[in-house]
Amino acid sequence: MNRYESLLLTALLSGSLVGAGAAEKPQNFARADLAAVASLRDRGLADDTAYRLIESLTTEVGPRPAGSPGDKAAVAWAAREMQRLGLKNVRTPAVVVPHWERGDAEFAVIAPLPQSMPVLALGGSVGTDAAGIEAEAVQVADLKVLAALPADAVKDRIVFFNGRMARTRDGAGYGAAVPVRATGPSAAAKLGARAVVIRSISTSHDRFPHTGTTRYAADGPRIPAFALSNPDADALERQFATGQAVRLRLRSSARDLPPERSANVIGEIPGSDRASEIVILAAHLDSWDPGTGAIDNAAGCAILMTAAKLINDAGLKPRRTIRVALFANEEFGLSGSRAYVEENAAELDRHVVGFEADFGAGPVWRLASRVNPAQLPAVDQIHRAMQPFKLERGGNEATGGADLDGLARLGMAILSPDLDGSNYFDVHHTANDTLAQVDPAAVRQSAAAFAAAIWLAAQYPGDWQRVTTEKPARR
Ligand SMILES: [Zn+2]
Numbered sequence: 355m356n357r358y359e360s361l362l363l364t365a366l367l368s369g370s371l372v373g374a375g376a377a378e379k380p381q382n383f384a385r386a387d388l389a390a391v392a393s394l395r396d397r398g399l400a401d402d403t404a405y406r407l408i409e410s411l412t413t414e415v416g417p418r419p420a421g422s423p424g425d426k427a428a429v430a431w432a433a434r435e436m437q438r439l440g441l442k443n444v445r446t447p448a449v450v451v452p453h454w455e456r457g458d459a460e461f462a463v464i465a466p467l468p469q470s471m472p473v474l475a476l477g478g479s480v481g482t483d484a485a486g487i488e489a490e491a492v493q494v495a496d497l498k499v500l501a502a503l504p505a506d507a508v509k510d511r512i513v514f515f516n517g518r519m520a521r522t523r524d525g526a527g528y529g530a531a532v533p534v535r536a537t538g539p540s541a542a543a544k545l546g547a548r549a550v551v552i553r554s555i556s557t558s559h560d561r562f563p564h565t566g567t568t569r570y571a572a573d574g575p576r577i578p579a580f581a582l583s584n585p586d587a588d589a590l591e592r593q594f595a596t597g598q599a600v601r602l603r604l605r606s607s608a609r610d611l612p613p614e615r616s617a618n619v620i621g622e623i624p625g626s627d628r629a630s631e632i633v634i635l636a637a638h639l640d641s642w643d644p645g646t647g648a649i650d651n652a653a654g655c656a657i658l659m660t661a662a663k664l665i666n667d668a669g670l671k672p673r674r675t676i677r678v679a680l681f682a683n684e685e686f687g688l689s690g691s692r693a694y695v696e697e698n699a700a701e702l703d704r705h706v707v708g709f710e711a712d713f714g715a716g717p718v719w720r721l722a723s724r725v726n727p728a729q730l731p732a733v734d735q736i737h738r739a740m741q742p743f744k745l746e747r748g749g750n751e752a753t754g755g756a757d758l759d760g761l762a763r764l765g766m767a768i769l770s771p772d773l774d775g776s777n778y779f780d781v782h783h784t785a786n787d788t789l790a791q792v793d794p795a796a797v798r799q800s801a802a803a804f805a806a807a808i809w810l811a812a813q814y815p816g817d818w819q820r821v822t823t824e825k826p827a828r829r
Pocket residue numbers: 638650651684712713
């Protein structure tokens with residue numbers, strides 16, 4: 355979730371491709387194309403390919419953070435599986451990725467009531483020396499409260515950010531809570547703090563802390579940063595409630611290593627009469643390291659690979675080219691999708707519609723969009739054709755995921771079969787993100803729903819015009 359990098363990207367490419375969207379008459383889909391939805395649904399609901407892919411990636415490769423041996427193994431895995439599923443033009447353009455290694459971490463309350471708790475270093479955070487850091491802690495709710503403290507209130511101390519995240523179906527709670535993880539450590543460092551601990555950006559009640567990227571300010575000191583699970587943050591809160599000084603000891607051996615080679619993995623169903631137009635299906639292949647990245651994001655990769663397979667297996671020949679793009683290193687800086695935009699600079703305007711799956715294993719509950727208003731009747735037709743899936747009709751404010759942010763900011767339309775994220779933040783970025791969290795029936799439904807929407811997007815008889823309204827920033 356990467357506002358700063360997106361802004362950078364936009365600055366880099368600004369102005370070139372956001373075309374004007376003249377009004378056009380709504381164009382109706384061919385009857386045979388609409389009828390294919392029923393067949394894709396029936397096939398999809400009876401096809402376990404997506405679940406099998408999640409099982410295979412999480413078992414044979416497992417954790418695959420950027421730059422790790424698992425990252426390289428995942429690239430080989432994806433290229434092999436795309437070929438096996440019948441995708442064409444399978445390729446693995448190289449991407450240079452940062453390489454951060456977690457090492458191990460320890461967290462202990464020294465006073466008033468000594469005990470140790472499980473902890474995770476935040477992604478990209480610096481380590482401590484071998485002895486660790488011991489200091490008094492200051493509890494704050496959020497960045498605003500920190501900024502309002504008197505000068506020197508956190509100097510030489512450890513800042514504990516104790517804000518809670520709300521559970522929502524669409525991820526809004528995460529968007530509201532995550533700035534503390536991204537910028538809290540630098541904000542505290544500027545005030546002289548020695549380390550930061552956050553309540554996990556998570557809705558879970560178990561003791562698995564949640565990791566994720568922190569982003570140091572370029573011009574400030576870098577201090578170690580950690581996350582506690584919700585129950586342990588509650589326990590720490592009770593220590594503060596005693597009214598006595600809370601002393602903590604923290605240790606982390608996290609460190610940066612030299613950049614590594616990774617790759618995007620791309621495969622296609624070539625189009626026919628509109629083959630030069632690309633419907634891009636985006637998911638990220640990397641994962642965080644504590645779990646095996648089942649819901650984040652083996653599920654998204656598997657849903658999109660399977661959607662393409664279902665279209666292939668049904669003998670359907672799309673008009674536009676359907677391109678599956680599994681991007682390198684979304685989690686720790688969007689390396690793959692940024693490299694893709696740079697490498698394909700000459701043909702970005704040929705990317706007419708994007709789908710992204712990066713919100714768990716489903717089911718799909720809503721169809722939202724971000725299209726030129728002239729194509730809203732087409733989205734209505736797609737929604738009606740998908741009536742057997744009983745989806746809610748979302749608005750036209752879909753943001754897409756982080757990997758499509760660059761293309762969407764250049765005006766590419768987004769269709770968003772929304773995955774139900776109610777339980778997503780119980781698991782995401784934790785050691786608990788494993789195959790056990792995936793419901794096979796939800797994955798089958800998701801692959802089928804994506805297949806239907808992707809198929810119709812590829813067949814739309816009109817033009818998918820550029821979206822000219824400014825895309826809101828992602829967090
Ligand atoms: Zn993800």
